[in-house]
Amino acid sequence: MSADTYGPADAARLLGVSARRVRQLVDAGQLQAVGRDPLRIDARSLLQLRDERRSGTTVPTPAAETGQAEQVATILAAALQTVEAAAERVESVYRERLAIADRTEQALRDELAAERAKATQLQLQLEQLAAEQDGRKRKRRKRRKDR
Numbered sequence: 001m002s003a004d005t006y007g008p009a010d011a012a013r014l015l016g017v018s019a020r021r022v023r024q025l026v027d028a029g030q031l032q033a034v035g036r037d038p039l040r041i042d043a044r045s046l047l048q049l050r051d052e053r054r055s056g057t058t059v060p061t062p063a064a065e066t067g068q069a070e071q072v073a074t075i076l077a078a079a080l081q082t083v084e085a086a087a088e089r090v091e092s093v094y095r096e097r098l099a100i101a102d103r104t105e106q107a108l109r110d111e112l113a114a115e116r117a118k119a120t121q122l123q124l125q126l127e128q129l130a131a132e133q134d135g136r137k138r139k140r141r142k143r144r145k146d147r
Contacts, residue, residue: 005040014050025049 008019011031015022022041025031032045 004043005034006043006046008039008041011041011046014046015053 006014008022011022012019015025017025022031023039026033026039026041030049032042034040034042
């Protein structure tokens with residue numbers, strides 16, 4: 001770590017935030033980046049932000065300075081509504097598919113039960129036929145013995 005710059009992890013420790021938040025602060029213009037690959041944060045801007053946070057004063061964002069804060073808020077609200085609507089549609093489709101899956105599963109269970117009943121019936125018929133055939137064989141053997 002150079003005395004003039006900090007990496008995201010060191011900057012995060014100084015500010016008491018995550019490295020991801022440090023990147024967000026750089027993107028928002030609240031911290032000055034010296035390099036992007038790897039990301040290096042200017043020590044003066046970092047220490048200034050830290051001191052301002054401790055004293056309770058805040059650095060205005062570039063959007064607030066240019067009067068774009070309301071426009072950003074409007075865009076974010078519209079995006080939130082779009083995301084919420086999409087989430088509702090996804091949930092609706094999920095519930096429909098779940099209902100279809102439940103009906104399909106029940107139909108398959110019913111079909112399986114019917115097939116099992118048929119198999120049981122066929123097994124009984126097969127056993128009857130085997131018993132009849134066995135009875136015929138005995139009769140033939142008995143006739144042969146009696147001759």
